[in-house]
Amino acid sequence: MNNKSFHIIRILSDTELIIDGGENDSLYLDQHFIIKDTDGEEIVDLNNKVIGFLGAEKAEMSLSQLYDKFSVLKSEFVESRQVTVYKNGFAAKSLTQMAGSDKYVPSHYEKLKIDTRDLEPLKNTSAIKKGDIAITVSENPNEEE
Numbered sequence: 001m002n003n004k005s006f007h008i009i010r011i012l013s014d015t016e017l018i019i020d021g022g023e024n025d026s027l028y029l030d031q032h033f034i035i036k037d038t039d040g041e042e043i044v045d046l047n048n049k050v051i052g053f054l055g056a057e058k059a060e061m062s063l064s065q066l067y068d069k070f071s072v073l074k075s076e077f078v079e080s081r082q083v084t085v086y087k088n089g090f091a092a093k094s095l096t097q098m099a100g101s102d103k104y105v106p107s108h109y110e111k112l113k114i115d116t117r118d119l120e121p122l123k124n125t126s127a128i129k130k131g132d133i134a135i136t137v138s139e140n141p142n143e144e145e
Contacts, residue, residue, distance in 0.1 A: 015109040
């Protein structure tokens with residue numbers, strides 16, 4: 001596999017980033033990425049010679065929006081689930097308290113640990129107005145090929 005590297009050029013939120021690669025770079029929807037630290041630690045061999053750098057892996061993301069020269073990455077989706085929340089066993093007054101209780105965790109996108117000083121969300125223009133663009137996203141099922 002031939003890995004390609006791209007730079008994060010904008011942080012939209014704690015679940016979305018923009019990178020400087022797109023369709024022109026042969027990227028595709030749902031492609032997976034690992035976000036790594038650019039300031040890796042020196043790896044030194046037994047002769048104290050620096051043989052490389054190893055950056056920490058910060059997140060796994062998928063390409064959710066593809067453009068010619070840039071793309072939007074989205075953090076991993078976490079399915080809803082039941083989890084058991086345990087109480088402090090030593091302070092519990094009954095077996096029910098010691099056993100814990102179930103808590104529902106709804107589906108969500110994993111929140112990224114971001115530097116909030118670099119956060120640049122898109123300007124909120126959520127109201128549809130005249131002049132906005134409507135783009136087709138599906139083929140006409142009645143059209144013959």
